[in-house]
Amino acid sequence: MRGRLFHVLSKVAERGEDNSARRERRKEARPGELLDAALQLFVEKGFAATRSEEVAARAGVSKGTLFLYFPSKEELFKAVVRENISGRFAEWTQEFEEFEGSTSEMVRYCMRVWWERIGATRASGITKLMISEASNFPELAAFYRQEVIRPGTELMRRILLRGIERGEFRDLDLDYAVFSIVAPMVFLIMAKHSLGACVAQDTPLDPERYLDAQIDTLLLGLCVRPDAKGARA
Amino acid sequence: MRGRLFHVLSKVAERGEDNSARRERRKEARPGELLDAALQLFVEKGFAATRSEEVAARAGVSKGTLFLYFPSKEELFKAVVRENISGRFAEWTQEFEEFEGSTSEMVRYCMRVWWERIGATRASGITKLMISEASNFPELAAFYRQEVIRPGTELMRRILLRGIERGEFRDLDLDYAVFSIVAPMVFLIMAKHSLGACVAQDTPLDPERYLDAQIDTLLLGLCVRPDAKGARA
């Protein structure tokens, strides 16, 4: 009996908190904790290379607990993707339709806000995830295309169109100009999640400075006249 | 210069020939065929999700044969990466040092040539691979940074510097401006290998048109005056 008590206590100690505390944030908190842990690991190591026990461990629970909340690793993956793509685009579309400044300001705002709300958060991992795993999860790729890519592209298209119609932007190849906005963002995510600084490990990429540089060049490239109002002061 | 380009292109062509031709030069070609098959599958499905038997099958040999040439799946992966990032940068650096046109032309040439020699070939999959698997193969990531990212960055840095020094480009934040060239290329690779399934399945992205659009905007964004010589006719 002494043995069992010791065993239990050492397990508690291992976790760094007592059981009652863990019980308290019980069922409601679990799925979120698991999804967070899963997102981190999937982004870090890929779907196949992530072991479900590891996800559970990072969420501070045992292997079996994971399967109380998600019926399989694949469903966990899907839940991770869905969880992080709550319908933000409706909100954003609204926000941009009410925007009153110049379109250059709008583009700058758009990219900065993207960084704040997505790029700098866990959610950015989803993009890396989808790119790495798209072909292993065709239905999910379709879902992502439908829920993220399409509305995102549409939003930026509208912004560019506004710029052209207002005479701010030059006559762009609209379908492909959107990639001038998207590419720097995707690249930033990749830099963040994969190859580190992408330049050298010791001098990590500063996202703010990176974004400013990209936006400056981008706006100069988009605008009719390089001295457009939206250019940084 | 033509000579070198031809050499590179013919190596690319070599990999594309039909199966019947392959059978004839059995033994010598085996490792190459395996590397090709492996590259395709690793890019498509990721390292962990690719089964070695499948690699062997696609290369037209049996499972056992694969391990005759590569001691393990991991070594195969490393060989795939190493094989496909052969140091062409020395070659390219020289090529660009001898370049005589405007720096805008140089940037345009650089991106086009990259597309022809890397982007459009199987070798582009390596970028996708490294982005997906970097954290599972840290030493390979370091190798890639060392062999590809660093010299590539350095190459573009020099080009940009040339543009600034010659008064063609504005006063750029050099360390970050290189990403304005890299990001569109990385994005194109991603679009080709994964997001292609994402961006739009029915109307796939046209690389030439994409590149033109990106280069136009980029150069306008980099140049002191928007009517720079390098702008497309």
Add this chain to the structure above:
Amino acid sequence: MRGRLFHVLSKVAERGEDNSARRERRKEARPGELLDAALQLFVEKGFAATRSEEVAARAGVSKGTLFLYFPSKEELFKAVVRENISGRFAEWTQEFEEFEGSTSEMVRYCMRVWWERIGATRASGITKLMISEASNFPELAAFYRQEVIRPGTELMRRILLRGIERGEFRDLDLDYAVFSIVAPMVFLIMAKHSLGACVAQDTPLDPERYLDAQIDTLLLGLCVRPDAKGARA
């Protein structure tokens, strides 16, 4: 004799009442409800394929409660078996020792009463269970042999012996003749619990008609003269 029979039948009836009635006498009835649920499921799916949570659910309690009453699934199984083979043989032996009709009548009565008291009730599942699980529960099989098979065989042996001694039955191979009585009963149980799904799904076997046919043939086969008194009117 009537009294005893009534008692047995009323116990059988007890188990068949509806759920609402059950709720009212909560605690005292729990173990019985669990045993009933377990018997049903074990018979239906086998020991290993029955999940203890399912047993609990069918008994209307939670998983934990099951283990409040039975220390393990295996103990539950043993309890199910023990509970359902209560030694009625002493009772029956006496009943038959006081029997006053012909031995043919006795055999017929014996099989009919067995059907009423065992075959038609939940208790019959135990036979199916033991046949299915005997090798996984050797000590239980021994117990079953001891408590059911041996006394049952002995009982029928005596009946047959009585028939022979009274000149009603021919000179039987006593040790094996008992199986002529047992086999049709065992078969009926199997038909009811498993082969029922096999013999014919659309026209299920009618137990009464089945028993009549078996008994008729059996008695004709046992008796010295085919026009024995016990033959059905």
Add this chain to the structure above:
Amino acid sequence: MRGRLFHVLSKVAERGEDNSARRERRKEARPGELLDAALQLFVEKGFAATRSEEVAARAGVSKGTLFLYFPSKEELFKAVVRENISGRFAEWTQEFEEFEGSTSEMVRYCMRVWWERIGATRASGITKLMISEASNFPELAAFYRQEVIRPGTELMRRILLRGIERGEFRDLDLDYAVFSIVAPMVFLIMAKHSLGACVAQDTPLDPERYLDAQIDTLLLGLCVRPDAKGARA
């Protein structure tokens, strides 16, 4: 290297034969060996309680090898059932249609032949299996009904009908009279595979003697006159 050699040799010794011998009866023999092992274990312990590693071990191979030949434990189970129900009924039906003796002789012959060809062989385990697992494998139960029960029943029905039409047998309830033939056979299988002697462990049931006793009683019960020709001398 010494270590490895020792390891290999001791493994060989364990198996009691050298590797080359094992390699020789290779692929062709494996499925049969595995099916045999599986039949034994499924019959002995039930489907769920049988571990696939155990099946492999009994067949003298490793866990993984089992799955080279059968894609899953369930498919193995199905294969076991199918393997042991090759279409014997066509053959038998033919055999009985050409039978020239009395119908009593036919019944006796039928049951003896069943014992020789099925009852005494591994195949008899299938019956026990199906009875134990029918509800866990509904499609398989349907298959078994279709392939075994139905033709078997039909065969015996015809025999009985012949007896009635030739005036040998009394006017039987045909649909249920077949069970008088089946029940003793099913019971024998159960006795063999489950509860041992069903009487006492120490005096195992003698199948020949059992069958003779059952057939004698059965025929006396079926025939118009008890001195039918088919009765044992």
Add this chain to the structure above:
DNA sequence: AATGAATGAGGGTTCATTCAT
């Protein structure tokens, strides 16, 4: 050199059992 049958460690998933509430 090439094959592919065989292996067995590894990882996903289930479920009997525990225990804080």
Add this chain to the structure above:
DNA sequence: GATGAATGAACCCTCATTCAT
């Protein structure tokens, strides 16, 4: 007593790797 969240041993199955042929 009753609950059900949590646990982790055990089991099915995969697949990188080996090796006799």
